[in-house]
Amino acid sequence: xxxxxxxxxxxxxxxxxxxxxxxxxxxxxxxxxxxxxxxxxxxxxxxxxxxxxxxxxxxxxxxxxxxxxxxxxxxxxxxxxxxxxxxxxxxxxxxxxxxxxxxxxxxxxxxxxxxxxxxxxxxxxxxxxxxxxxxxxxxxxxxxxxxxxxxxxxxxxxxxxxxxxxxxxxxxxxxxxxxxxxxxxxxxxxxxxxxxxxxxxxxxxxxxxxxxxxxxxxxxxxxxxxxxxxxxxxxxxxxxxxxxxxxxxxxxxxxxxxxxxxxxxxxxxxxxxxxxxxxxxxxxxxxxxxxxxxxxxxxxxxxxxxxxxxxxxxxxxxxxxxxxxxxxxxxxxxxxxxxxxxxxxxxxxxxxxxxxxxxxxxxxxxxxxxxxxxxxxxxxxxxxxxxxxxxxxxxxxxxxxxxxxxxxxxxxxxxxxxxxxxxxxxx
Amino acid sequence: xxxxxxxxxxxxxxxxxxxxxxxxxxxxxxxxxxxxxxxxxxxxxxxxxxxxxxxxxxxxxxxxxxxxxxxxxxxxxxxxxxxxxxxxxxxxxxxxxxxxxxxxxxxxxxxxxxxxxxxxxxxxxxxxxxxxxxxxxxxxxxxxxxxxxxxxxxxxxxxxxxxxxxxxxxxxxxxxxxxxxxxxxxxxxxxxxxxxxxxxxxxxxxxxxxxxxxxxxxxxxxxxxxxxxxxxxxxxxxxxxxxxxxxxxxxxxxxxxxxxxxxxxxxxxxxxxxxxxxxxxxxxxxxxxxxxxxxxxxxxxxxxxxxxxxxxxxxxxxxxxxxxxxxxxxxxxxxxxxxxxxxxxxxxxxxxxxxxxxxxxxxxxxxxxxxxxxxxxxxxxxxxxxxxxxxxxxxxxxxxxxxxxxxxxxxxxxxxxxxxxxxxxxxxxxxxxxxxxxxxxxxxxxxxxxxxxxxxxxxxxxxxxxxxxxxxxxxxxxx
Numbered sequence: 026x027x028x029x030x031x032x033x034x035x036x037x038x039x040x041x042x043x044x045x046x047x048x049x050x051x052x053x054x055x056x057x058x059x060x061x062x063x064x065x066x067x068x069x070x071x072x073x074x075x076x077x078x079x080x081x082x083x084x085x086x087x088x089x090x091x092x093x094x095x096x097x098x099x100x101x102x103x104x105x106x107x108x109x110x111x112x113x114x115x116x117x118x119x120x121x122x123x124x125x126x127x128x129x130x131x132x133x134x135x136x137x138x139x140x141x142x143x144x145x146x147x148x149x150x151x152x153x154x155x156x157x158x159x160x161x162x163x164x165x166x167x168x169x170x171x172x173x174x175x176x177x178x179x180x181x182x183x184x185x186x187x188x189x190x191x192x193x194x195x196x197x198x199x200x201x202x203x204x205x206x207x208x209x210x211x212x213x214x215x216x217x218x219x220x221x222x223x224x225x226x227x228x229x230x231x232x233x234x235x236x237x238x239x240x241x242x243x244x245x246x247x248x249x250x251x252x253x254x255x256x257x258x259x260x261x262x263x264x265x266x267x268x269x270x271x272x273x274x275x276x277x278x279x280x281x282x283x284x285x286x287x288x289x290x291x292x293x294x295x296x297x298x299x300x301x302x303x304x305x306x307x308x309x310x311x312x313x314x315x316x317x318x319x320x321x322x323x324x325x326x327x328x329x330x331x332x333x334x335x336x337x338x339x340x341x342x343x344x345x346x347x348x349x350x351x352x353x354x355x356x357x358x359x360x361x362x363x364x365x366x367x368x369x370x371x372x373x374x375x376x377x378x379x380x381x382x383x384x385x386x387x388x389x390x391x392x393x394x395x396x397x398x399x400x401x402x403x404x405x406x407x408x409x410x411x412x413x414x415x416x417x418x419x420x421x422x423x424x425x426x427x428x429x430x431x432x433x434x435x436x437x438x439x440x441x442x443x444x445x446x447x448x449x450x451x452x
Numbered sequence: 453x454x455x456x457x458x459x460x461x462x463x464x465x466x467x468x469x470x471x472x473x474x475x476x477x478x479x480x481x482x483x484x485x486x487x488x489x490x491x492x493x494x495x496x497x498x499x500x501x502x503x504x505x506x507x508x509x510x511x512x513x514x515x516x517x518x519x520x521x522x523x524x525x526x527x528x529x530x531x532x533x534x535x536x537x538x539x540x541x542x543x544x545x546x547x548x549x550x551x552x553x554x555x556x557x558x559x560x561x562x563x564x565x566x567x568x569x570x571x572x573x574x575x576x577x578x579x580x581x582x583x584x585x586x587x588x589x590x591x592x593x594x595x596x597x598x599x600x601x602x603x604x605x606x607x608x609x610x611x612x613x614x615x616x617x618x619x620x621x622x623x624x625x626x627x628x629x630x631x632x633x634x635x636x637x638x639x640x641x642x643x644x645x646x647x648x649x650x651x652x653x654x655x656x657x658x659x660x661x662x663x664x665x666x667x668x669x670x671x672x673x674x675x676x677x678x679x680x681x682x683x684x685x686x687x688x689x690x691x692x693x694x695x696x697x698x699x700x701x702x703x704x705x706x707x708x709x710x711x712x713x714x715x716x717x718x719x720x721x722x723x724x725x726x727x728x729x730x731x732x733x734x735x736x737x738x739x740x741x742x743x744x745x746x747x748x749x750x751x752x753x754x755x756x757x758x759x760x761x762x763x764x765x766x767x768x769x770x771x772x773x774x775x776x777x778x779x780x781x782x783x784x785x786x787x788x789x790x791x792x793x794x795x796x797x798x799x800x801x802x803x804x805x806x807x808x809x810x811x812x813x814x815x816x817x818x819x820x821x822x823x824x825x826x827x828x829x830x831x832x833x834x835x836x837x838x839x840x841x842x843x844x845x846x847x848x849x850x851x852x853x854x855x856x857x858x859x860x861x862x863x864x865x866x867x868x869x870x871x872x873x874x875x876x877x878x879x880x881x882x883x884x885x886x887x888x889x890x891x892x893x894x895x896x897x898x899x900x901x902x903x904x905x906x907x908x909x910x911x912x913x914x915x916x917x918x919x920x921x922x923x924x925x926x927x928x929x930x931x
Contacts, residue, residue, distance in 0.1 A: 158861075162890045185893065
C-alpha cells in the first residue's frame with residue numbers, strides 16, 4: 026500500500042503556525058485540492074489542500090500543534106492513484122527532507138527508500154505549474170521560474186498576447202510585499218553558520234515579526250532622503266527642568282519628547298504637505314487637518330509606535346502625562362490596535378541613549394519622520410565669541426516623492442527655531 | 453544543512469556528478485562555475501561519455517566521410533567522374549580517433565581550468581551522502597557530498613541469444629571499423645542502426661535491415677522517412693519489417709541468422725558482420741540507488757521532477773538515465789538545470805521541444821509536435837509543406853528529394869512542430885526549434901527574410917505556403 030506523507034507547503038514567511046482545524050479523519054477519501062487542515066498565521070487562516078487523490082490513513086498533527094513548511098501533517102494511501110503527486114518539498118531549496126520525515130534515512134541504516142512521494146518516470150509536470158502553451162519565450166519562462174510567478178495566470182501585453190518580461194515584473198509589483206507572494210527581490214541565500222562556529226536559534230518576538238515586514242515595505246516603497254540639523258535647546262532645557270521638578274512630585278516626567286511633539290506640530294502647520302499621504306493613484310496628496318503623532322517607544326519585545334492624538338490641542342503638561350502613561354502601557358505589552366493607528370507624522374528619539382545622527386525609516390503612508398539624538402554642550406559662535414550652548418542633533422527622513430530637499434530643510438529649521446525659542450510653541 | 457555523518461571519506465565536495473557524458477560534464481562545469489566544489493566521476497579515463505567517445509562524435513566523423521564518398525559517386529551524373537575510392541580503414545579509424553581525442557582532451561583541460569576534480573571509476577551510492585567509486589583495478593575511493601547529480605547514462609541493449617563472436621558488434625564495435633563486410637545485417641531499424649548502415653554502405657557493404665516493428669526510425673513522421681527510404685532503396689538488399697531475429701550461429705563463412713516474421717526469408721542467411729542496434733537501456737539499476745533511497749523504475753530510469761530532482765531532494769538525475777529521449781542535447785540542458793538547483797537557484801526544465809536528428813543520408817530532423825503526435829493527442833493543427841523540388845539551391849546541389857514541413861496550431865497559427873528531410877537538415881531544424889520556443893507564428897516566420905539561395909529558405913517558404921502567399925509554387929487555392 027503506497028503511503029505518501031502530505032507536508033505543509035510554502036506558506037510564506039511564517040513558521041510555527043498553529044493548526045486550528047483538522048478537516049479530515051482517517052478513512053476519508055480526498056481529491057486533489059480538498060482542504061485537509063487549517064492553519065492560522067498572524068495575518069490569515071489558510072487551508073492546506075490535498076496534493077493528490079487518496080485515502081487518509083493517519084493524521085500526524087493535532088489542533089494546536091505548531092507546524093512549518095515541510096512538516097508532515099498526515100499520511101495518504103494513494104494506491105490506485107495515478108494522478109501526479111505533489112512534490113514533498115516546496116521550499117525551492119532542494120535540501121534535505123525536514124526532520125519530521127518518518128522514513129528519513131539514518132546513516133548505516135538498512136537501505137530503504139527515503140522516498141516521500143512516489144514519482145513517475147517521464148512525468149515532468151510537477152511540482153511547479155506547467156507553462157504548457159503559455160505564450161512566453163524561454164527568457165521570460167526562466168525569470169518567471171526564478172521569481173515564482175505562474176505564467177498561466179498572467180495576461181500578456183506583448184504582441185499577440187505574448188507575456189513579456191515587463192508583464193512578469195508588473196505581476197511582482199502587484200503581489201503584496203510581506204504576504205505569501207514573493208517580492209521579486211533575490212532572497213539572501215541560507216547559510217549553515219554552524220559550519221563556522223557554535224550558533225543558537227533565538228525566535229523573534231511576535232512584535233518584531235510583525236514590525237519587520239512593515240519596515241521592509243516602507244523601505245522598499247519609499248524613496249528615502251534624510252536631512253540633519255541642530256537645535257539650540259539651552260533655554261528650553263532650563264524651562265523643561267523647572268517643569269519636570271514640579272511634575273515629578275505629581276508622578277510623571279516632562280521630557281524633551283513633549284517639546285518635540287509641539288514643535289513638530291508648529292512645523293506641520295506651516296508646511297502642511299509634510300502632514301500628508303500620497304494618494305494611492307500617486308497623482309495627489311491627501312492633506313490631513315489633524316495632528317496625530319506617533320512616538321517610537323522601545324519595549325523589551327521591540328519597537329512600538331503609539332499615537333498621541335490631537336497634539337495641536339494639548340499643552341506640554343498634558344502631553345507629558347499622556348506620554349508617561351502610554352509608554353508604561355506599551356512596556357507592559359498592553360497595546361490595543363487603536364493605540365497604534367491614525368498617525369500623520371512620527372518621532373523617534375534616541376536621546377536617552379546616545380548617538381549623533383541616524384536615518385529613521387518613514388512610517389508609510391506618512392511622508393516624514395523626525396529623529397532626535399542626544400543633546401551635547403557645544404561651543405557656538407555668536408558673532409563675537411564662542412558660547413557654550415546645548416545643541417540637539419535632529420534628522421528628518423522623508424518620502425522624496427512628496428517632500429523635496431528644500432521643503433525638508435525648511436521644515437526641520439522651523440522645528441529647530443521653535444525649540445530654540447519656546448515662546449513660539451504657544452503661538 | 454550538513455549531514456550528521458561523520459565517517460571519514462577520501463573526498464568531500466558540494467556536488468558530485470556521476471557520469472562524464474555531455475550531461476554530466478555540463479552539470480559539473482556549471483556547478484563549478486556557480487562556485488560549488490565539484491567532483492566528476494566516470495568509469496572511463498577520458499571525459500565525454502558515450503557521445504564523444506563511442507557515439508555521436510565518432511559516428512559523425514565517419515558519416516561525413518560516407519557523405520563525401522557518395523557525393524563523389526553522384527558527381528558522375530554531372531559529368532565529373534572520380535575513380536572508385538581507395539579506402540584505408542586503419543587511416544580512417546585513426547582520423548576518427550584523432551577527432552575524439554581532440555574533443556576529449558579539450559574537455560579535460562576545461563575541467564582542470566574549472567578546478568573540477570575527476571575520479572576514474574564506477575560510482576555506487578553507499579549512503580544518501582556517500583558515494584563509493586571503484587576503479588578498474590579495484591581501488592576504492594569514497595566521496596562525501598552535499599548534492600549529487602546522477603548522469604550515468606545508458607548502455608546498448610543486447611540480444612541474449614546472440615553468440616559471442618567478433619563479427620557480431622554493437623554500435624561501439626561498429627565504430628571501430630575492424631573490417632568492411634561484404635554483407636552486413638543491421639538488427640534494429642532505429643536511428644543508430646541506420647546511421648551505421650549509412651557508413652558501411654558507403655564503404656561498400658551490402659546491407660540488410662531487420663526491424664521487429666512496422667517501420668524504420670519510428671518517432672519521425674512517415675512522410676519524412678518515406679523520402680529517406682526511397683533515396684536509400686539502392687543501399688539495401690532486404691528491409692525486413694515486422695520481422696525478428698530468433699537465432700544466430702557463428703560459422704567459418706559467416707554468422708548464419710534465422711529470422712521469423714512477416715518478411716522473414718525462409719532460410720537462415722549468412723552475414724560477414726551483424727550490428728545489434730536494438731535500443732539503449734538506462735543504467736538506473738547500476739548506481740546503488742537503494743542505499744541512497746533513490747527511486748528507480750522497473751525499466752531502469754530514475755524519475756525526476758522539472759527541477760531534475762529525484763525523490764531524494766538533494767540528488768538529481770539527468771540525461772538518458774532520467775527519461776527519454778536519450779539525446780545529448782537534452783542531457784546538457786538538464787545538466788544545467790540540475791547544477792543550478794544544486795547551487796540553490798530556481799531552475800526548471802521548461803523546454804517546449806527537444807529536436808531529433810537522424811544523421812543518415814538524407815538527414816531527417818524534427819522538432820516539437822509531429823503529425824503522429826498531434827493526431828494521437830487530438831491537437832488541432834494545420835500543416836504546410838515546401839517541396840525541395842522547388843528550391844533552387846536543392847536543385848543546384850543535385851539533392852532535391854527533400855521537403856520542409858511545418859505544423860501550426862489551427863487557431864493561433866503559432867508553430868508547434870516541424871520536420872525536414874534532405875541533406876543538412878540537422879542544421880536547418882534549429883530555426884524551427886527557436887521559432888517554437890519563441891512562440892512564432894506563420895507570419896513571423898514567413899516575414900523573416902531568409903537568405904537566397906539556401907536550403908534554410910525552405911522554412912520561410914513553408915510558412916508562406918501556410919499563409920497561401922508563396923510565389924515559388926503554383927498558385928494555391930484560397931481556403
